[in-house]
Amino acid sequence: MPKKITALASQCIQNIHVFKKPTISLLSIGAQLVKKEICNSNAMSLAARILELGGKIGDIHLCDDNEDAILKAMDTLMPTSDAIITTGALSRNDSMCSLLEKKTLFPLFHHVSISPARPSALSMLHKKPILHLPGLPLSCTLGFEMLGVPLLRHIQSLPSLLPTFISCVNQKRITCKDSCMSAIPGYSDGNHFVSAPHYEAGRLNILSQCNGYALIEKRASIEEGEEIPFFFFTHPPVS
Numbered sequence: 001m002p003k004k005i006t007a008l009a010s011q012c013i014q015n016i017h018v019f020k021k022p023t024i025s026l027l028s029i030g031a032q033l034v035k036k037e038i039c040n041s042n043a044m045s046l047a048a049r050i051l052e053l054g055g056k057i058g059d060i061h062l063c064d065d066n067e068d069a070i071l072k073a074m075d076t077l078m079p080t081s082d083a084i085i086t087t088g089a090l091s092r093n094d095s096m097c098s099l100l101e102k103k104t105l106f107p108l109f110h111h112v113s114i115s116p117a118r119p120s121a122l123s124m125l126h127k128k129p130i131l132h133l134p135g136l137p138l139s140c141t142l143g144f145e146m147l148g149v150p151l152l153r154h155i156q157s158l159p160s161l162l163p164t165f166i167s168c169v170n171q172k173r174i175t176c177k178d179s180c181m182s183a184i185p186g187y188s189d190g191n192h193f194v195s196a197p198h199y200e201a202g203r204l205n206i207l208s209q210c211n212g213y214a215l216i217e218k219r220a221s222i223e224e225g226e227e228i229p230f231f232f233f234t235h236p237p238v239s
Contacts, residue, residue: 022155024050025058025081027073029088029096030135034062042087042133042140049144052234053152067095071104078126082155085148088135090119096132105130113180117143122151129155138206142183142213145231168193168214168230170222178220185210188230 008016026046032038040062047057058081063069070089077084089096097119100107105123112120116139121132131151133143150161171194176182186195187210195214196206212232216222 019157021054021056022082022152023056023058023080024152025077025084026060027070027077027084027086028060028062029065029070029086031064033088034064041137042135045137045141046085046087046144046148049141049233050152053149054156055152065089065095067099067104070095070099074125074130078128081128083128083151084125084130085144086130086132087140090121090132090134100132112147114143114146115177115180115182117146117183118180120147122147138185141207142185145213145233146181146183146215163231165215165229165231166190167227170195170214170224170226170228173224174214174216174222176216176219176221178218180218182216182219184214184216185212186214186230187211188232193228193230 026043028040028043033040040060043060047060050057059077061073061077063073065088070086074084086096088094091097099105100110100121100123105125108122108124110121111118114120116136117134119134120143123130123132129151131144131148133140133148149163153161153163166188168188168190169192171192174184174195176184184195185207186193188194193214196210198206211234212230214228214230216228222228
């Protein structure tokens with residue numbers, strides 16, 4: 001930013017139009033979170049990522065897996081938010097899933113063919129978008145990368161909704177799902193890709209060793225030496 005300001009100032013440009021940073025609020029759902037039996041790692045992870053991508057955090061709210069509690073929380077968050085992200089309560093018998101199935105919240109989509117974030121959904125309430133992500137940490141994080149990042153880019157009026165990717169050579173055989181799109185976390189040096197050793201939906205700590213993810217579409221496996229698309233979490237390394 002200082003370099004851009006310098007360039008503008010050198011042309012005697014003193015006033016510019018800018019986009020307001022979008023305010024994103026987070027709603028974490030679950031009795032264990034409310035009772036503080038488990039840490040709210042999803043909210044902290046998402047908040048840090050949203051700030052990194054140029055957004056603002058409105059409020060971080062907790063509520064029980066209860067339809068009335070969820071709707072009350074969203075009504076509280078809605079006036080000061082450009083969008084809301086919820087985590088949890090998306091399993092078959094959970095309250096958020098029920099609200100989407102009954103169309104109390106108007107779903108633009110519900111259940112997507114991506115692994116490990118299949119229960120994810122996008123709905124509208126009072127003309128504002130609500131992204132619903134799973135409660136399992138890795139599913140939540142990768143779901144945000146695949147669905148939340150394009151949503152945030154749209155709200156920011158960026159010209160391209162999808163982040164850029166590079167082609168990398170896979171260094172180790174990967175097993176994936178041939179029924180959907182698979183997001184495989186791992187590390188790339190800009191030319192090669194190595195997947196994380198374990199990337200079950202409930203794991204989060206493995207992401208500390210990753211700088212992005214590969215997207216594999218409807219393939220049971222990817223062999224060593226194959227080229228795959230890789231998306232960096234942040235800016236790619238400069239070679």
